[in-house]
Amino acid sequence: GAVVSQHPSRVICKSGTSVKIECRSLDFQATTMFWYRQFPKQSLMLMATSNEGSKATYEQGVEKDKFLINHASLTLSTLTVTSAHPEDSSFYICSSAGGWVGAAETQYFGPGTRLLVL
């Protein structure tokens, strides 16, 4: 399967700072990338869907001004958590797909980024 990387794998920051997480599709062109958030012992919750070259589509309840997503190329999407607060501490996972996912398209998941906001 395709390889997706995330950087950093772990980040600790002070409350009020911004944190950028990168998601890279290493061996295929990802037309669509997804960002998920997972709280301890909870399921993955989709935050937003991004298509290369266009604005991300955010799920209900996710603040687009707080979670900035940029998908400028077919191999890179970034998630910036602006003015992070302790309640934003979570495990963030991205996934990549070669096209619109709703049919048989497989999503390839990154290893995740653990964010801890002090």
Place this chain on the structure above:
Amino acid sequence: KQEVTQIPAALSVPEGENLVLNCSFTDSAIYNLQWFRQDPGKGLTSLLLIQSSQREQTSGRLNASLDKSSGRSTLYIAASQPGDSATYLCAVSGNTPLVFGKGTRLSVIA
């Protein structure tokens, strides 16, 4: 709105035992169903993907079944090993991207 439920939430079994994990979903209009494995603090590893037209998929000691009409899937693990200890997530794909269950935390005791 699609909802995915996994039962049990946690399971502990002795090594060598066969076991079944359950997944149910509320909207049967799905394209496919996937089972993933997640180790603590790690990302997801895809185990099996069942298309909506299929009844089951097998990979090694794993067998996943799908009953789309009743909104159910099971993951059968044969001859469990301590290395199988992880959280197993079920996810369905329909008109929206993947919707995940909360997972079943499996512990296989040596």
